[in-house]
Amino acid sequence: MKTLISIYKSDKADEMYLYVARVAGLSKVPEALLSQFGKPVHVTDMILTPDRKLSRAEATRVLEQIDTAGFYLQMPPKKEDYLLSLFKDTSDRYKGMS
Secondary structure, three states: OOEEEEEEEOOOOOOOEEEEEOOOOOOOOOHHHHHHHOOOEEEEEEEEOOOOEOOOOEHHHHHHHHHHHOOEEEOOOOOOHHHHHHOOOOHHHHOOOO
Protein backbone atom coordinates (compact mmCIF):
# COMPACT_ATOMS: atom_id res chain seq x y z
CA MET A 1 0.00 0.00 0.00
CA LYS A 2 1.23 3.48 -0.78
CA THR A 3 -0.31 6.74 0.37
CA LEU A 4 0.29 10.36 -0.49
CA ILE A 5 0.81 12.04 2.87
CA SER A 6 1.39 15.52 4.24
CA ILE A 7 3.69 16.18 7.17
CA TYR A 8 3.19 19.12 9.54
CA LYS A 9 5.42 20.31 12.37
CA SER A 10 4.24 21.89 15.59
CA ASP A 11 4.90 25.55 16.26
CA LYS A 12 4.77 24.78 20.01
CA ALA A 13 7.08 21.77 20.39
CA ASP A 14 10.37 21.06 18.64
CA GLU A 15 10.48 17.79 16.73
CA MET A 16 6.75 17.05 17.05
CA TYR A 17 5.13 16.12 13.73
CA LEU A 18 1.70 15.14 12.40
CA TYR A 19 1.46 12.80 9.41
CA VAL A 20 -1.89 12.79 7.56
CA ALA A 21 -3.29 11.53 4.28
CA ARG A 22 -3.00 14.46 1.88
CA VAL A 23 -6.58 14.04 0.57
CA ALA A 24 -8.05 14.33 4.09
CA GLY A 25 -5.62 16.93 5.35
CA LEU A 26 -6.09 17.82 9.01
CA SER A 27 -9.85 17.13 8.98
CA LYS A 28 -9.50 13.86 10.95
CA VAL A 29 -7.20 15.27 13.63
CA PRO A 30 -9.17 15.89 16.87
CA GLU A 31 -9.53 19.53 17.94
CA ALA A 32 -8.10 18.72 21.38
CA LEU A 33 -4.91 17.43 19.78
CA LEU A 34 -4.66 20.43 17.45
CA SER A 35 -4.97 22.82 20.39
CA GLN A 36 -2.05 21.09 22.13
CA PHE A 37 -0.08 20.73 18.89
CA GLY A 38 -0.35 24.40 18.01
CA LYS A 39 -0.52 25.85 14.54
CA PRO A 40 0.44 23.10 12.06
CA VAL A 41 3.24 24.25 9.77
CA HIS A 42 3.35 22.31 6.49
CA VAL A 43 6.74 20.65 5.99
CA THR A 44 6.34 18.41 2.94
CA ASP A 45 4.20 15.99 0.95
CA MET A 46 5.47 12.55 -0.02
CA ILE A 47 4.41 9.13 -1.17
CA LEU A 48 4.78 6.76 1.77
CA THR A 49 5.21 3.03 1.21
CA PRO A 50 5.76 0.34 3.87
CA ASP A 51 9.41 -0.09 2.85
CA ARG A 52 10.23 3.64 2.97
CA LYS A 53 12.86 4.59 5.55
CA LEU A 54 11.84 7.32 7.98
CA SER A 55 14.18 8.86 10.51
CA ARG A 56 12.20 8.26 13.72
CA ALA A 57 9.16 6.19 12.80
CA GLU A 58 8.35 2.92 11.09
CA ALA A 59 6.55 3.50 7.79
CA THR A 60 4.19 0.55 8.37
CA ARG A 61 3.14 1.98 11.75
CA VAL A 62 2.58 5.44 10.24
CA LEU A 63 0.45 4.00 7.43
CA GLU A 64 -1.59 1.87 9.86
CA GLN A 65 -2.29 4.86 12.13
CA ILE A 66 -3.28 7.09 9.22
CA ASP A 67 -5.60 4.34 7.95
CA THR A 68 -7.28 3.71 11.31
CA ALA A 69 -7.12 7.06 13.15
CA GLY A 70 -6.64 9.49 10.26
CA PHE A 71 -3.27 10.73 11.53
CA TYR A 72 0.04 9.72 13.08
CA LEU A 73 1.59 11.85 15.80
CA GLN A 74 5.38 11.72 16.10
CA MET A 75 6.45 12.87 19.54
CA PRO A 76 9.78 14.58 20.20
CA PRO A 77 12.58 12.25 21.25
CA LYS A 78 13.17 11.83 24.97
CA LYS A 79 15.87 14.15 26.23
CA GLU A 80 18.85 12.42 27.77
CA ASP A 81 19.37 13.15 31.47
CA TYR A 82 22.79 14.68 30.90
CA LEU A 83 21.28 17.13 28.39
CA LEU A 84 18.58 18.17 30.86
CA SER A 85 21.22 19.00 33.48
CA LEU A 86 22.91 21.41 31.06
CA PHE A 87 19.93 23.74 31.32
CA LYS A 88 19.21 23.39 35.04
CA ASP A 89 19.51 26.57 37.09
CA THR A 90 22.45 26.01 39.44
CA SER A 91 22.96 29.63 40.52
CA ASP A 92 21.85 28.86 44.10
CA ARG A 93 24.88 26.56 44.55
CA TYR A 94 27.21 29.51 44.58
CA LYS A 95 25.42 31.87 46.97
CA GLY A 96 27.64 33.14 49.75
CA MET A 97 30.85 31.76 48.28
CA SER A 98 32.54 35.10 47.61
